[in-house]
Amino acid sequence: MAKYLLLKHYRGAPAAVNDVPMDQWTPEEVSAHVKYMRDFADRLQESGEFVDSQALSAEGTFVRSDGEGRPPVTDGPFAETKDVIAGWMVIDTDTYERALELAGELSAAPGAGGRPIHEWLELRPFMGASHTITE
Amino acid sequence: MRYVSTVNPKPVRAKVWTTPSSSTSCARTRRWTPASAVALILRAVGGLTTRQIAAAYLVPEATMAQRISRAKRTVSGVRFNQVGDLGTVLRVLYLVFNEGYSGDVDLAAEAIRLTRQLVGKTRDEEAAGLLALMLLHHARRPARTAPDGSLVPLADQDRGRWNTHLIVEGVDVLQSALARDRLGEYQAQAAIAALHADARTAEETDWVQIVEWYDEVVRLTDSPVARLNRAVAVGEADGPRAGLAALDGLDRTLPRHTAVLAYLHERDGDPVTAARLYAEAAPLASSLPERDHLTRQAARLNAQLRGRG
Structure with a gap:
């Protein structure tokens, strides 16, 4: 098994096929989307491939040390920041192909007009522990 | 949207309640955090396992175990024989209740159980006020979420699903506390919850009285969150323009500020x-x-605007 991070972006990913902002959908379309996401996570829990799923607030601040004895420096939030992560799902699958398949399924969540969004999700493999036996 | 005031969690200062027996023995120690106070109280007083507490707060069990043992170290060597700051205890119980609204372990029920014990031991008006507040909110829990998990705003809730036993008990506890004429923030918040519980329909809600109670909460706590909630009540009592005026001068980055603004603008047409x-x-x-x-x-x-256009 290998773990993968599925990243969903508020902004910064290439445009989805069905690219309509969520507040322009009908309330029923919003509900259908929410249900799809929940059912998807439930199914992965049953198949033993679900690890974690979290949503992030759009607010964010950059922070860095300013040296010993000084408070950290902050910057932002940046209204124009290109890349804003909306949330993630961590899955644990047998193969890379299975991870791709699941990412595709998640990307096809229904959007405006009840049609699949076909949004771009970022798939990132976790670095695992080094194997005891390498050959 | 929830209209009832939630007070910002603040670091709990220096005094710890240890056991519900005796009259709230508390400890004077260095500053510690609400998270560790909550964890230790649930473990030591509530009798929950570390695994249960970890699950309720969605952190790994090892993390919660560390949090609890740090909290224990913080209070170790302190003598638990002086009557302490009951306000700190109430604050911690309030945190447990508030965060315990969802999750596998019912922290809300646990907080009610502990607060009930405390009320039995102390006869403190604010402890009673907190118990009433918890009971009145707990009574609405079955109606707060739809079967699909979505939030149901207070005005749209099926009031037939409110737990009337809890409401009767909450109102009872509150009334006997108020009769002793030592008002505090929990009694005032419970009074607001009681006024909501008292209305058979959303339209029958006595918003004028609710605003008066929010005035009390603001006076007692000076909390910006209370002011924000008060603005919603003013919007219902005196119209959305008055509500918008009541928002004036509040920090726009307050949680829910933008949501309240949206609501009042919708009401304003x-x-x-x-x-x-x-x-x-x-x-x-x-x-x-x-x-x-x-x-x-x-x-x-x-969707409405598109239909019109």
Whole structure:
């Protein structure tokens, strides 16, 4: 098994096929989307491939040390920041192909007009522990 | 949207309640955090296992074990024989109740159980006020979420699903506390919850009296969150313009500020501004159900506007 991070972006990913902002959908379309996401996570829990799923607030601040004895420096939030992560799902699958398949399924969540969004999700493999036996 | 005031969690200072027996023995120690106070109380007083507490707060068991043992070290060597700061105890129980609204371990029920014990031991008006507040909110829990997990705002809740036993008990506890004439923030908040519980329909809500109680909460706590909630009540009592005026001068980065602004603009007959503000508020929400709720509000208004145009 290998773990993968599925990243969903508020902004910064290439445009989805069905690219309509969520507040322009009908309330029923919003509900259908929410249900799809929940059912998807439930199914992965049953198949033993679900690890974690979290949503992030759009607010964010950059922070860095300013040296010993000084408070950290902050910057932002940046209204124009290109890349804003909306949330993630961590899955644990047998193969890379299975991870791709699941990412595709998640990307096809229904959007405006009840049609699949076909949004771009970022798939990132976790670095695992080094194997005891390498050959 | 929840209209009832939630007070910002603040670091709990220096005094710890250890056991509900005796009269709240407390400890004077260095500063510690609400998270560790909550964890230690649930473990030592509530009798929950570390695994249960970890699950309730969605952290690994090892993390929660560390949090609890740090909290124990913080209070070790302190003599637990002086009567302590009951306010700190109430604050911790309030945190447990507030965070325990969802999850596998029913922390809300646990907080009620502990507060009930405390009321039995102390006869303190604010402890009774907190118990009443918890009971009145707990009574509404079955109606707060739809079967699909979405939030149901107070005005749209099926009041037939409110637990009338809990409401009767909560009102009873509150009335005997108020009769002793030592008002505090929990009694005032419970009074607001009682006024909501008292209305058979949302339209029958006595908003004028609710505003008066929010005035008390603001006077007692000086909390910006209380002012924000008060603005919603003013909007219902005296109209949305008055509500918007009551928002004046409040920090716009307060949680739910944008959502309240959207709501008041909708009530004021400005769906265009309201839709924009709901959409703005959604990604700032502190929970997924709340985010989805606000997105749905924006979607609802935009759909209406398209239908009109």
